Amino acid sequence: MKGRHNGLRPDLALISDWIRPGSRILDLGCGDGTLLAHLARTRQVHGYGLEIDPDNIARCLEAGVNVIEADVDEGLDDFRDGSFDYVVMTQALQATQRPDHVVSEILRVGRTGIVTFPNFGHWKVRLALARGRMPTTPALPEEWYSTGNIHLCTVADFEDLCGARGWRIRRRSLMNHRRMGSGGALGLLPNLLAEVALYVLEK
Numbered sequence: 001m002k003g004r005h006n007g008l009r010p011d012l013a014l015i016s017d018w019i020r021p022g023s024r025i026l027d028l029g030c031g032d033g034t035l036l037a038h039l040a041r042t043r044q045v046h047g048y049g050l051e052i053d054p055d056n057i058a059r060c061l062e063a064g065v066n067v068i069e070a071d072v073d074e075g076l077d078d079f080r081d082g083s084f085d086y087v088v089m090t091q092a093l094q095a096t097q098r099p100d101h102v103v104s105e106i107l108r109v110g111r112t113g114i115v116t117f118p119n120f121g122h123w124k125v126r127l128a129l130a131r132g133r134m135p136t137t138p139a140l141p142e143e144w145y146s147t148g149n150i151h152l153c154t155v156a157d158f159e160d161l162c163g164a165r166g167w168r169i170r171r172r173s174l175m176n177h178r179r180m181g182s183g184g185a186l187g188l189l190p191n192l193l194a195e196v197a198l199y200v201l202e203k
Contacts, residue, residue, distance in 0.1 A: 023085040029092035033065030121154030121191040171200035
């Protein structure tokens with residue numbers, strides 16, 4: 001994977017393997033456009049990124065990424081149903097005002113949604129809370145007073161939401177600092193051992 005993805009962040013490298021060549025893609029909270037630039041280069045995708053940070057928007061433009069300045073919390077009303085093959089949101093769901101509404105919009109605009117988030121049920125998080133402290137981990141590196149995260153959830157919370165809304169989990173992958181996958185101990189105790197969870201969703 002490293003050879004194909006040239007140092008791409010591990011979760012982004014995995015997502016890039018899930019995307020069909022030539023697809024239409026919308027990346028919500030696309031940051032500096034790293035994923036879209038990589039997919040355009042290696043998978044010939046066509047699409048846009050949504051981003052609100054001016055510095056990231058400038059980096060997207062420098063990288064040749066089509067980017068729209070927009071706040072995901074304000075909705076995706078400008079996009080018709082089924083406009084994209086994939087709508088992706090990586091490590092940003094927990095920073096939205098209404099994560100449930102955002103996922104619903106992802107699955108309206110895209111035929112397939114890909115969502116990733118830090119798992120607040122990880123054992124390091126639980127240990128920090130048991131000590132009376134807000135956690136900082138590799139997946140949650142910011143201090144409580146500077147984080148943009150406002151709606152953290154666990155693997156179990158997210159899967160309960162999917163079940164309640166009738167969203168189909170087509171694929172799940174779990175990551176921690178040592179490994180990636182869905183088997184072994186990670187698969188048996190995902191809510192305890194996964195630092196980051198990745199989901200492929202459909203209506």
